[in-house]
Amino acid sequence: MRLTEAYERALAGFDRRVRLVGAGQWDAPTPCAQWSVRDLVNHVTGEQLWAPHLLRGETLTEVGDRYDGDVLGDDPVAVWERAAREARTAFTGPGALDAPVHTSGGLTPAEDYARQMTLDLTVHAWDLARGTDTDDRLDEEVAEMVFTYVEPQIGGWQGFGIFDPPVEVAPDAPVQERLVALLGRDPA
Template sequence: MTLSDRPAERHRQVAGLFTDRVRGTRSWDAPAPVAGWTARDVVRHLTDWFPGFLASGAGIDLPRGPSVDEDPVAAWQVHYDGVQALLDDPETEHRKLTNPHIGSLPLDAAIDQFYTADVFMHTWDLSRATGQDDRLDPDFCARLLDGMEQMEEVLRSSGQYGPRVEVPGGADAQTRLIGFIGRDPFWPGT
């Protein structure tokens, strides 16, 4: 599937796939490719960091569901629905998000660049942790990788990404992206 270039639709596609993986998870305590994380922690990460980012940068409070510990599926669904409603709101196109590290951006572009891209990459983590289909859109993998490689030093110094994992020459875009963000594309190994 080719992903849309429109932030609301791209979120619907990306977060929709993540939702499928959430619903397909059978063991929330399964180890994830991020050291020290479980499948539950992948969902926790997405539902925990983004509300604060929106609140501090745009004065927006997302609806909160149950805790991820209590019900990870419901916690994700409430979060996903809240973000999608925000992106679908016609007023969003007139709003800005301001952050000391990134300046001021249109709200929908900030959500797309920082959050939807994060959901996209963490879809691989959850899929791998839970033995589900881990294939990602190859064109979007290539676009993300191209943009991230141009600011690798900034990304690495942020502490948000581990050291790059080397991948075989000629690897596809998804394998290169996963290695770039510090994951072993062949985790858990064969």
Template sequence: MAALTTKATAAARSAGLPATLFMITHRPSDGDHASIVTPVDAFETLDRSRAEFRRVLAGVTHEHWELATPCQEWDVRELVNHVLGGNVRYTMLLRGAGPAEVAATRSWDHIGADALASFDLSATEVVGAFGEQDALERTVHHPAGDRSGLDLLWLRIAEWTVHAWDLARAIGGDERLDPDLVDSLLARLDKHGTGLESGGYFTPALDAPSDAPPQTRLLLAVGRRP
């Protein structure tokens, strides 16, 4: 995998955070499903997931707002507002906000006049929060239970990635996700799960055929029907 130079990665390294945070399985270039183990920088994966959600969001127009999404309780506007609000809430969690303060943001309009600009602003803020000193080692009080800042980082990756697909499916956009991003997130979920299987945060996993491609396996793991 080619290295990506991002502000988040630089911030993490300057703060003394571990650059390589876990090992993932990569597909060889010849298309064989045999695997090799390669170190991956979690901040690179975070950056890939942010880019993927932004790519799809850039294609959303006001005509799309009321379309249904794979998240049955949300239309397109509500889904986008959820993702942008999640950026805000994760920043607050990383900086020690209490449950009531965080919960209050769920009723806010996070989209404003320009959804893409609002996403960029809130995403930059949350990536910066993850890059702060000791952020990944902190205990954060997520509504689903206490977890580390590193766990929270992978939840943000999952949210940006899965909801990018949800949004693409809703608006008839390109549903193909970054293959390296899919591999990284799938490896994490295979090892740790989402940590949000209870409480309705993610739809229960669906069975995947043994020969399913990685993106299909990922989507089925979070209850989507590709």
């Protein structure tokens, strides 16, 4: 599977779940201990809003603080839809992954940035499904691709506090269970 296809499928999976958020669910808790459903959607939406800027070569300083705080406003779904549409266009445009992008980790190959964004969309789609009590099944091919990307790096990422420590699951568990467990979530 091409990287841009994985990104698009992960984006679609998160999008489907955003559209299922009920009016009374925005304050519901998620597996991300400090985030409500709204906080989680705000985080992922903010990440997507950044993408077109970074893929155009802008620096973090040039983007500035415009996406700090609440980006969802009074119509979270509409803001998400716009952010997703613009990010998808940016990631899938001609030559989009050819040049490195500026990230908080420094100048990063755009393909690595796309993998990170696919990871973010995938794991948070599961979190969002759990927070809204909807279908949490992930695209199996995307989950496999993300797991293959994350597994060799997770030890180095643990020190940054990005993910909770891995949860133990059977080595022959389905890839979705192994992925969410690797990222500190209890698949049960």
